[in-house]
Amino acid sequence: LKRLGFSYDWTKEVTTYEPEYYRWNQWMFTKMYEKGLAYKKFASVNWCDTCNTVLANEQAENGICWRCESPVLQKKLEQWFFKITAYADDLLKGHDELTGNWPEQVLTMQKNWIGRSTGLTVNFKLESGADFPIYTTRPDTIYGVTFMVIAPEHPFLDSVKDPKVKAFIEKIKTQSTIERTSEDKEKEGIDTGIKITNPFTGEKVPLFIGNFVLMDYGTGAIMAVPAHDTRDFAFAKKYSIPIKLVIDNPHTPIDVKTMTEAYVDEGVCVNSGPFNGISNKDAIEKISDFCEEKKYGKREVNYRIRDWLISRQRYWGCPIPMIYCDTCGMLPVPEKNLPVVLPTQVDFKGDSRSPLIHMDEFLKCTCPKCGTPARRETDTMDTFVDSSWYYSKFTSPGSKEIFDTNAINYWMPVDQYIGGIEHAVLHLLYARFFSMVMFDMGLLKSKEPFNRLLTQGMVIKDGSKMRKSKGNTVDPDGIIEKYGADTVRLFMLFASPPQKDLDWSDKGVEGSFRFIMRVWRFIHKHKNVYIKNFKLDGMQLSDTLQNLRIELHRTIKIVTRDIEERAQYNTAIARMMELTNTLYQADEKELATTEGHQVLSEVFSTFIPMLAPFVPHFAEELWETLGNTVSLTTAEWPSFIEELTKRDEIELVFQVNGKIREKIQVPADISKEDMEKMAMSSDRIQDFIAGKQIKKVIAIPGKLVNIVVV
RNA sequence: GCCGAAGUGGUGGAAUUGGCAGACGCAGCGGACUCAAAAUCCGCCGGGGGUAACUCCGUGAGGGUUCAAGUCCCUCCUUCGGCACCA
Numbered sequence: 001l002k003r004l005g006f007s008y009d010w011t012k013e014v015t016t017y018e019p020e021y022y023r024w025n026q027w028m029f030t031k032m033y034e035k036g037l038a039y040k041k042f043a044s045v046n047w048c049d050t051c052n053t054v055l056a057n058e059q060a061e062n063g064i065c066w067r068c069e070s071p072v073l074q075k076k077l078e079q080w081f082f083k084i085t086a087y088a089d090d091l092l093k094g095h096d097e098l099t100g101n102w103p104e105q106v107l108t109m110q111k112n113w114i115g116r117s118t119g120l121t122v123n124f125k126l127e128s129g130a131d132f133p134i135y136t137t138r139p140d141t142i143y144g145v146t147f148m149v150i151a152p153e154h155p156f157l158d159s160v161k162d163p164k165v166k167a168f169i170e171k172i173k174t175q176s177t178i179e180r181t182s183e184d185k186e187k188e189g190i191d192t193g194i195k196i197t198n199p200f201t202g203e204k205v206p207l208f209i210g211n212f213v214l215m216d217y218g219t220g221a222i223m224a225v226p227a228h229d230t231r232d233f234a235f236a237k238k239y240s241i242p243i244k245l246v247i248d249n250p251h252t253p254i255d256v257k258t259m260t261e262a263y264v265d266e267g268v269c270v271n272s273g274p275f276n277g278i279s280n281k282d283a284i285e286k287i288s289d290f291c292e293e294k295k296y297g298k299r300e301v302n303y304r305i306r307d308w309l310i311s312r313q314r315y316w317g318c319p320i321p322m323i324y325c326d327t328c329g330m331l332p333v334p335e336k337n338l339p340v341v342l343p344t345q346v347d348f349k350g351d352s353r354s355p356l357i358h359m360d361e362f363l364k365c366t367c368p369k370c371g372t373p374a375r376r377e378t379d380t381m382d383t384f385v386d387s388s389w390y391y392s393k394f395t396s397p398g399s400k401e402i403f404d405t406n407a408i409n410y411w412m413p414v415d416q417y418i419g420g421i422e423h424a425v426l427h428l429l430y431a432r433f434f435s436m437v438m439f440d441m442g443l444l445k446s447k448e449p450f451n452r453l454l455t456q457g458m459v460i461k462d463g464s465k466m467r468k469s470k471g472n473t474v475d476p477d478g479i480i481e482k483y484g485a486d487t488v489r490l491f492m493l494f495a496s497p498p499q500k501d502l503d504w505s506d507k508g509v510e511g512s513f514r515f516i517m518r519v520w521r522f523i524h525k526h527k528n529v530y531i532k533n534f535k536l537d538g539m540q541l542s543d544t545l546q547n548l549r550i551e552l553h554r555t556i557k558i559v560t561r562d563i564e565e566r567a568q569y570n571t572a573i574a575r576m577m578e579l580t581n582t583l584y585q586a587d588e589k590e591l592a593t594t595e596g597h598q599v600l601s602e603v604f605s606t607f608i609p610m611l612a613p614f615v616p617h618f619a620e621e622l623w624e625t626l627g628n629t630v631s632l633t634t635a636e637w638p639s640f641i642e643e644l645t646k647r648d649e650i651e652l653v654f655q656v657n658g659k660i661r662e663k664i665q666v667p668a669d670i671s672k673e674d675m676e677k678m679a680m681s682s683d684r685i686q687d688f689i690a691g692k693q694i695k696k697v698i699a700i701p702g703k704l705v706n707i708v709v710v
Numbered sequence: 711g712c713c714g715a716a717g718u719g720g721u722g723g724a725a726u727u728g729g730c731a732g733a734c735g736c737a738g739c740g741g742a743c744u745c746a747a748a749a750u751c752c753g754c755c756g757g758g759g760g761u762a763a764c765u766c767c768g769u770g771a772g773g774g775u776u777c778a779a780g781u782c783c784c785u786c787c788u789u790c791g792g793c794a795c796c797a
Contacts, residue, residue, distance in 0.1 A: 212795045222797045508736040574734035708777050
């Protein structure tokens with residue numbers, strides 16, 4: 001990083017493994033515990049056997065551990081969670097603010113991950129008269145229910161006696177996540193013999209256990225409408241369950257007997273009691289109203305996102321600051337006793353458990369309430385907790401409180417954040433959640449942590465992402481040795497826009513080196529003409545010099561926009577290469593005049609600062625060569641004169657029927673009428689329109705004239 | 711299956727709101743300089759036809775809108791990414 005000349009402010013460095021940093025993790029945790037945003041629950045969780053720890057949903061990618069790529073199992077364990085679901089709506093609403101400044105792709109991924117759906121929770125009835133609640137987003141199909149399905153893990157099934165049913169439940173429970181969600185997942189189920197009553201129709205339908213119903217979404221049980229749901233249809237066919245049509249295709253009526261797949265499109269309600277004849281779209285609202293009036297159930301919002309499981313059975317991490325007392329129960333460590341320091345003198349026993357469990361000096365403590373012996377929580381926090389708020393700690397790394405108020409209000413939110421797309425539903429979601437929690441605690445003045453986000457592409461080498469663990473990295477030292485650090489910087493920025501993936505190749509690195517050397521030679525050749533306080537006001541310039549000035553100001557404008565607004569550095573560099581080409585093509589005799597010296601002085605005093613962010617060492621050296629004594633790092637970014645970004649003459653294009661037939665040079669301020677006249681009087685245009693009828697003439701000022709003939 | 715992004719010369723990639731497709735590089739070809747080479751400077755560089763002026767075609771494929779489409783709309787193909795029994 002140092003050889004490449006990156007400008008980090010190391011006085012703001014923070015280190016997440018230092019107790020002085022992670023004490024604030026613990027402080028945040030206790031605050032969140034007080035607010036009910038951190039809680040412990042016994043739940044089925046993702047477990048990685050290789051890492052010997054649980055994982056968050058976001059970290060169990062397709063049933064594979066994100067760190068070691070081994071299959072994830074489900075285990076029932078008591079674990080700590082952050083209640084990110086309480087912020088699901090805020091996280092979604094915040095997207096409005098981010099639209100345009102965050103890549104659409106990231107917003108979409110987060111939106112899908114949060115997975116908000118609106119529907120109806122309906123209480124079906126057991127024979128005992130007790131409620132059997134289900135969740136549906138398709139109230140319009142409720143008259144078509146022919147069976148019900150419940151998740152194998154559902155506690156409702158604990159009382160089931162039938163040995164065949166019990167055996168089925170055990171079989172499904174032992175399957176791994178991958179087995180249960182594999183590609184050729186066959187829907188499997190068994191009839192419990194229990195009958196459930198549909199409050200809308202009074203019909204009694206069988207209750208099945210199904211491997212495809214998820215315990216932790218909705219109520220863990222569903223109503224099944226085979227006529228209008230693909231999964232229900234397949235299940236009904238397999239177990240010979242009746243199918244009842246309640247939405248008909250208004251164009252070609254459906255015959256239930258000959259149906260080969262569920263009808264999932266829009267249509268008209270049939271067999272639906274009072275709702276017959278209306279469109280199913282209207283029926284969604286009408287049936288929901290009816291349901292609420294009759295007190296069968298109520299409208300509800302559900303989310304796909306799960307609470308963030310943050311406990312880890314890893315030793316290396318920030319200890320969760322909780323104490324267990326036999327008399328007082330579970331208590332957070334009081335603020336004055338923070339941080340709970342992770343012991344670094346540890347003895348790894350070689351078993352799968354955290355060494356903290358064997359360390360009495362860590363484990364044993366006194367209850368902060370009653371003073372009797374108690375023990376500490378031995379789980380540590382997910383490392384993603386550290387990175388969920390570090391950006392705000394950068395504002396005041398040494399502060400006694402979590403943040404220095406003035407500093408945090410000055411710096412936050414982050415103007416420009418940069419990261420990989422792989423963090424779309426991991427770090428970027430967690431960081432937004434934390435930022436919102438900190439906002440609600442009054443720590444931050446903005447809800448969103450990052451105003452603008454740029455997701456840079458991956459660097460690909462030999463077909464896969466360049467990474468240390470793959471061993472396909474390219475060391476820049478070789479190229480630095482040969483061409484210098486600035487060439488490496490320039491080349492990488494010039495190769496492609498930062499958002500795009502880049503297939504690494506050093507082909508073309510010569511071009512960047514050549515450009516730098518071209519600039520070097522030109523400036524050294526003319527360094528003696530440089531006037532510090534040049535004065536171009538009121539000077540009459542020759543066409544060549546005026547043109548050079550215009551090119552300069554256009555370049556400043558474009559480069560400024562490419563950096564500030566577009567983050568497209570390759571085109572900024574291309575533009576500076578063009579300016580260099582113009583300099584080389586300028587008449588040496590004209591450059592040697594007094595006016596020429598003035599113009600060159602303007603060029604040098606703006607071009608070099610423009611180069612500085614790309615090639616800082618090189619620019620600094622040239623700057624000094626010109627006799628400047630103050631470093632470029634404190635120089636102002638060059639400004640441009642808008643008037644000088646406009647050319648006096650422009651090239652006008654004449655088209656006949658959309659095809660270019662002639663190009664001519666005209667004054668830039670030519671009127672629309674004159675443009676048309678010139679086009680009409682052109683000999684070449686006349687050749688093309690002679691004897692034809694002119695239908696239309698389109699003139700776009702400053703651009704072209706198109707004559708439409710038939 | 712659903713959602714999203716992308717597809718432009720030999721090659722990396724350009725192209726404000728629809729307005730000259732291929733900027734700027736790399737590779738290649740030619741010229742100048744040199745005893746020669748390197749470096750440098752200058753020029754050419756999508757395809758077909760034509761001696762030439764010029765002309766026709768061309769942004770994954772096929773349609774459409776428009777005076778005008780790489781850009782907008784529809785259908786499809788390919789690649790990459792995300793979600794994936796979410797009821």
